[in-house]
Every structure is written in C-alpha cells, then in structure tokens.
Amino acid sequence: MGCGIDKDSTGRVPPFRFASPKPQAHPHQPKNHNLPLSSPLLAAGAAAAAVTVAFSLSSLSFSPPRGETIVLQPYQLFIWFQFNFIVNSQALKSYIWLQCFDGSIQQVEEEVAMFCPMICREIVKNGTGSSKNHAIALPERVNPTSLSLILDYCRFHQVPGRSNKERKSFDEKFVRIDTERLCELTSAADSLQLKPLVDLTSRALARIIEGKTPEEIRDIFHLPDDLTEEEKLEPLKNINDDPRIRLLNRLYAKKRKELQERQKLKDVQVQEEQKDERSLDEILCFINGDGGSGGGKASKNKKKNKRRKDHSKNPPKANPEPVNKEEATRGVPFNAGTGNISRTPCQSSDVQDDVEYPFEDADLDDGLDPAMQEELDREVEDFARRLNSVWPERMHLGQERRIESHMIGGNGSLQRFSGFNHR
Amino acid sequence: MPSGEAKRRRSPAVEPDYLAALPPEIVDNIISRLGIRDVVRTSILSHAWRRRWQSVRGLDLDFRSSDPAAAISSVLKRSAAPVRTVTLRVPRRWFHRAVRWLRLLPRKRVQSLHLYFEMISIIEGKHNLDPSIFSCLELSSLSLAGCIFPPPPPPPPSFVGFLKLTKLSLSEIELPPHGERQLEAMIAASPLLLELSLDNVYSIDDHSERWFVRGANLRSLRIWTIDQDFGCRIGELPRLEDALIFLDSEVTTQVLCKTLEGIAHVERLEFNALMHHQFSDNPPERFSFTFQNLRSLHLHACLDQISSTSLVFSILRCAPNLEKLEIEVDRDDDEVDAGSVEGFANAQTSGDIFPRLRYVWLHSIDFSSNEICFIQFVLSKARSLELFYVRVSSCRLSYQEACIEMAKYKRASPLARLRFIRG
Numbered sequence: 001m002g003c004g005i006d007k008d009s010t011g012r013v014p015p016f017r018f019a020s021p022k023p024q025a026h027p028h029q030p031k032n033h034n035l036p037l038s039s040p041l042l043a044a045g046a047a048a049a050a051v052t053v054a055f056s057l058s059s060l061s062f063s064p065p066r067g068e069t070i071v072l073q074p075y076q077l078f079i080w081f082q083f084n085f086i087v088n089s090q091a092l093k094s095y096i097w098l099q100c101f102d103g104s105i106q107q108v109e110e111e112v113a114m115f116c117p118m119i120c121r122e123i124v125k126n127g128t129g130s131s132k133n134h135a136i137a138l139p140e141r142v143n144p145t146s147l148s149l150i151l152d153y154c155r156f157h158q159v160p161g162r163s164n165k166e167r168k169s170f171d172e173k174f175v176r177i178d179t180e181r182l183c184e185l186t187s188a189a190d191s192l193q194l195k196p197l198v199d200l201t202s203r204a205l206a207r208i209i210e211g212k213t214p215e216e217i218r219d220i221f222h223l224p225d226d227l228t229e230e231e232k233l234e235p236l237k238n239i240n241d242d243p244r245i246r247l248l249n250r251l252y253a254k255k256r257k258e259l260q261e262r263q264k265l266k267d268v269q270v271q272e273e274q275k276d277e278r279s280l281d282e283i284l285c286f287i288n289g290d291g292g293s294g295g296g297k298a299s300k301n302k303k304k305n306k307r308r309k310d311h312s313k314n315p316p317k318a319n320p321e322p323v324n325k326e327e328a329t330r331g332v333p334f335n336a337g338t339g340n341i342s343r344t345p346c347q348s349s350d351v352q353d354d355v356e357y358p359f360e361d362a363d364l365d366d367g368l369d370p371a372m373q374e375e376l377d378r379e380v381e382d383f384a385r386r387l388n389s390v391w392p393e394r395m396h397l398g399q400e401r402r403i404e405s406h407m408i409g410g411n412g413s414l415q416r417f418s419g420f421n422h423r
Numbered sequence: 424m425p426s427g428e429a430k431r432r433r434s435p436a437v438e439p440d441y442l443a444a445l446p447p448e449i450v451d452n453i454i455s456r457l458g459i460r461d462v463v464r465t466s467i468l469s470h471a472w473r474r475r476w477q478s479v480r481g482l483d484l485d486f487r488s489s490d491p492a493a494a495i496s497s498v499l500k501r502s503a504a505p506v507r508t509v510t511l512r513v514p515r516r517w518f519h520r521a522v523r524w525l526r527l528l529p530r531k532r533v534q535s536l537h538l539y540f541e542m543i544s545i546i547e548g549k550h551n552l553d554p555s556i557f558s559c560l561e562l563s564s565l566s567l568a569g570c571i572f573p574p575p576p577p578p579p580p581s582f583v584g585f586l587k588l589t590k591l592s593l594s595e596i597e598l599p600p601h602g603e604r605q606l607e608a609m610i611a612a613s614p615l616l617l618e619l620s621l622d623n624v625y626s627i628d629d630h631s632e633r634w635f636v637r638g639a640n641l642r643s644l645r646i647w648t649i650d651q652d653f654g655c656r657i658g659e660l661p662r663l664e665d666a667l668i669f670l671d672s673e674v675t676t677q678v679l680c681k682t683l684e685g686i687a688h689v690e691r692l693e694f695n696a697l698m699h700h701q702f703s704d705n706p707p708e709r710f711s712f713t714f715q716n717l718r719s720l721h722l723h724a725c726l727d728q729i730s731s732t733s734l735v736f737s738i739l740r741c742a743p744n745l746e747k748l749e750i751e752v753d754r755d756d757d758e759v760d761a762g763s764v765e766g767f768a769n770a771q772t773s774g775d776i777f778p779r780l781r782y783v784w785l786h787s788i789d790f791s792s793n794e795i796c797f798i799q800f801v802l803s804k805a806r807s808l809e810l811f812y813v814r815v816s817s818c819r820l821s822y823q824e825a826c827i828e829m830a831k832y833k834r835a836s837p838l839a840r841l842r843f844i845r846g
Contacts, residue, residue: 179441180441183441183442183444183445184444186445186449187444187445187446187449190445190446198449202452202453202456205453206453206454206456206457209457209461210457210458210461211461212461213464214464214465214467214468217464217465217468218468218469221440222439222440222441223440223442223468224470226469226470227467227469227473376497376501377466377473377501379493379494379496379497380463380466380494380498380501381466381467381473382494383463383490383491383493383497383498384463384464384465384467385467386491387463387464388464388467
C-alpha cells in the first residue's frame, strides 16, 4: 500500500487515527478558500470522502470510547490520502486581491504576494486583501503593467528550490525591457519596498547609461536638452596653468564677442559663425588633450586642417610669440605621460606644469567663492565634454575596468611598480 | 532661433523625462554605480543635471594617470557627498598637487583609498605622503604604493588607528626612523583588519628594529621582502588562514623557523624556500611544530640545492594533512648539488609522509636527476594521490621518452593520473 504502516502482532493493520484538521497557520488569516466546485476531480474526491466516512461509520465498533478516533480500513486510507492531496494542491490556495491606483483589481496567489514586504505587511497588520471588496490599495506609482511584472518576479523567486544560476539567468532576461518600462518598474518596486528588484533594475539602468554620450542618454531617457548655447561654449577659464591654453582662451573670448555682435545683425551670418565656433571647440578639445588616443590618423588630419584655418584667420589677434607657442601647442597633451605621446616632440609641458602659478594657491580654498565655483564647474564640464570627444575611449572602457592588479612579480628582483602603468 | 540673448533649446516638450519619475534616491543610487567618467558626463546632460552628481553618495572616484590634473582637482573639490572609493595614480610631476588632493579626502569620508605614486628609479627619492590620510577615519581599505610613510600627526589630535580598516596593503613603502613601531601600533589598533599585505616595506636605517605583526582577526597575510630583513616578525595571529611569505633569502635560519612557527596554523601557505646556503645553517630536520591545518602548500624552491631541498623536506614532514602541493622550481644559479634529494628521500624513515596528498603540481621542471628523484619519491609515498601534474620548461628527453619514463615509476596510489605538459 505504500502508506508505511506496519502490521501489528495480530496481523491486522492497526487502525488509522483520523487526525483532526490542522489549525490555520496564521490566526489572523482570513479563511478564503476558493473552491472551484466545478472541478470534476474534486467532486470525485468529495464523493470519495463521503463514501469513506460512510464506510467508517458503519464499521465503527462500539468499543470503549477512545476519543475522536474513526477506524479506517487501508483502502479507505488510500482514498483519504488522495482526497487530501487534491484538495491541498489545487483548490485550497489562498488568493490576495490587489487594487491599483487606477481602480483595476488583480488577483494573485498568496505566497506570491507575500514575497513583497509592503503587501505582506498589509495582509498581516490590516487583514486586507482577502476579498474583492477589501482589496489592498497599492501606492500610486504602481501601474498595472509594472504590477504584473513584479508579480512575475515574485512568483519566480519565492520558490525556494531554485539555484543561484537559475535566478541570475531569470533576472538577466527579466530586465530586457524598454527603458521607459524599466523606469516605471523601478519606481513601482521601490514603493513596494522590494529591495532586490530595485537593485536589479538600478543595475540595469546603470548599464544602460554606462559608456554613452550625453546625446544618446538624452535620447534614451527623453531628457530635455536645455543647456544654453552659451553654456556649451563657455571659455575655459584658467583650466590649466599653461600659458598656451590661456592664449587660446583669450582668442576664444574675442571670438565670442564677435559672435554676439554679429548675432545682432543677421541670422544668416550667425549660422556661419556657429560653424566657426564649433571648429574652435574641437581645436580646444584636441589641444587640451584627448587622452593621448588621437583617434586615429583621419581625425588628426582633420583637426590639423582646421587649425590651419584658424591660423590664417587670427594673425592680427595673435600674441607676441605666436609661432613658437602655436607650433608647440600642436602636440601638447597636458596630461600625464602615457605611451601614446608619439606626436609630441617637445616635453616642455613637464617643465610648465611643475612651476607653481599664483592662482594655484587660490585652489587651496574650499571654493566657497562664487567665482571659484563657476570656474570649477567649467572645469568639470570641460572634462565631461572632453570625455565625449574621445571615442576610442569607449572601446577601452571594458578593458580598463578589468585591469586592477598591482602586484609585483615574485622572482626576487626589484621591479618598478607595475600597476601604475596600466593607465 | 537665437535672439538678443541666448535661448534655452528644448527638445519636443511633450516627451516626459523618464528619470524624473523616479525618486531621487534611486537615481542617485544608479549614478553611484557608474564609473567616474560617466558620472561627470551627466553634468552636461541638461540644466537640472549640472550639479546633480556632486551630491550623490558613494561615488567611485577612480582617476587614471591620463586624466588632466585640473579635472582631478575640480572633481575632488566638487564631490561634496561621502564617496566610496578614491583611486589616484600620481606621476612624479604631480607630487606637489597630490598633497592638495590628499587634504581634500578626510572631508569626503572615504571608505576605500588607493594611492599609487610613480616610481621611476631607486635613486630618486620617494614622495613624502601627507599625514592628512590619518584623518580619514572611515577607511576600510587602504592601499599605498611608492611613498614614504608619514610620521603620525603631532598630538592633539593623536591618531589611534583606523578603527574600521579591514584591508591594508603597503607596497614599496619607505619607513621613516622608528616607523616600524608606528606601523606596528597602527596595525594593532585596527581591530577589524582582515587582510594585510606588506610588499617591500623597508626602513631607511640600515638596522631595522624588530616589530611584530599582530591582529586578532587577521585572515590573510602577505609579506614580501627583498634585500633586507626589515624587522617584521610574526606575532599573535590566531585567525590566520592564508599566508604568502617571501622572506629575503639571506635571513637566518632562526628567523625563518620563528616565522614558520608563527604561521603554522594556516590552511594555505605560499612560501619561498630558496635559501642562500652560504649564510644560513640548514633548517632542522623536523620542526618543533606541525602545520596541522595546512591543506594547500605552494613552495618556490630549487631541488638542486641542498639548502632549499632540506627546507622543502622539513616542511613536508610536518604537514600531515596536506592535500595539495605545488612546487615552482626557481633556479637562480646553476649550481647543482648532486644527490640532494636522494639523501632526504632515503632518510625518510618512519612515519607516513603525504597521507592525504591528492594533487601535486610541479612547475618549470627540466628533469634533472634531483627532480626525477623527487618525482619518484612523491609517487611512491602518496597513497591518496589523484593527480600529478608536471610542467616542463626545457627537457633533455623527448616528450614520449619522458612520458614513458614517468609511467614506469612505482606509484603508491592506484588512482593517480599523471599529466605532463611542455612549456
């Protein structure tokens, strides 16, 4: 029979004690047993139960009362177990009712809903959710789409038997939705306090933002592009103690004034000026050093051509020492020496950087001075823009994150510290 | 479009901003997961985002040596919220700037700090580290490389220790006079310290003071010295599990034994067993302690030298629970002591050696007679051996010959598989 009951010494199977029904696991839990009575199997089970009880009643012997015991024969036992199994596995599930802000109501299995801390609290403390009329009111930020996604997540993860690999794989597929939906999902998960899902979606959003230019990010997230033209083209005040850069800043400032004057005249001319502005911007980016990457020969040549154009336009505005400085400027990356400085013949930038300029001491202040603040803002923005002009950098991003070792080789010889050179 | 004054361009105004719908903490969380370059790029996304990154908590400021110094300064100054990580790779010409950068750090409540100073040659002096790092009391991980350890700031305020420090890594550090005492105190005052790594930490004095490494919670210890015994001795390390000890080959036998005794309770050990035989007596045949917990042993040895071989055998005799043995043969001179292994192998009289040994790796073997003897010895004694792996650097025998040779050796374990690889 497989019931695991041994025969006793008389050879008869001892009577099975019909256990009284188990008490509800939670005293406050509303008894919400949705019995789909139309189920034929269940009807058969119910019938079987009725038959079983009838049989056992008939075979009750009038022995001294031994409490609430009903005697069942083994075949009756079998039917009893079957009944129990059917009932528990199918129909006796509890369902929780959830209502979104827009009024739509959804029904979900209890164990799935309990995975969510906020819903769990509502059920336990307030007893809501047991019926359609007393559905749990979800916060405003949870819309029906997000809710169904969240419930899918809960339904998968609340099953205890899943391996980590399975969960990870599910998570990866789960966040492959469009960005708008992902943002809504993050918001909804946060209001339901489902921290693992918030972490998962935040990571996914971070991965989306990683490595993209601001234009792309604005495009994806529909951010307003509301930096003024002026803000975008602000001159780089004192970003470097290099006099060559300051020279160019002066040139740039003069150019900007010119632009403003011409703007007052005609629209058409303004268009042309803007073209010039851009070329100057590119030059600055190039000169200010784009990480020594150069971007390949093609872009280098393009920039050199534009520089020559600039040359020819600005002779009257040039400083007393135009030729030397601008020639030298061609190859100056004022960042730290990397292996890529193939185009720099002169290393005088090192000397320049070592000399302390008076305004450097001003940097020691906390930058509370508003003018200093503005300057710092400009530096940061310039850095940001410079990052954008460095396309090859994007390709190196993945590699550079992986390079982290800074251990010295263990063969007993003094070596130069190698981790430093990885950048 | 542009009128008398600059006008803010707006993208199609109807489109909502997805990220604006999220609560600000979530967006901050997303930003904090990005690398520093992406974080700074967000400042030019739109007007609202200009300063947003500065108040995000938990940023990872990982600067490269190719970043312009002005950008590093401005980012460091502008990030107002507590940051998680700061990594600076400082080339020589920015050493003076680095002083200013370091002074900005205590305010940021940095948790993880990595400072790598460029080292060009031994002759040029190292950079004097600014004592302001002692004010970074939130540090849980500190890595310093290539500088002179600062003396503690004069009291008040006196520096007790980094109370939250779990990981300390010092590499190529020069200690000032009495710096050993200070380092000892600092390590002892960090109760949570789990990992300690001292790579070529030395004192400018010729005669270093003796000091002890102590740590109630220390799990992993790495000491690597060359050319000098810098006075470090093993103190109380009750929880040590992992040790990598590369002592200078000129330490006395007594120091060697004391060191091994101090780490005898580890589970994994990597050790330099290359000794200069002129300067030290041979180690005792058996140590007075046993490596009771040692499961995995990685030795750098030279089986052709008696001094090294004797140390190898001494250790092996005292490691009853060893499961994995890895020996990397390192020939620093071509002297060969014939019969070095044979002597020890034959002297192995009583007792079980390698009762639990399962995996053996031998690297850079070139099948000298001593090495063959060692292989035979291990194969004949290791009863539980499962895998024996030999990597050959240069070999007088051909591959087939060597395979056949090895297959002939008597094996104590029927399960043992031999693998033989070139290169």
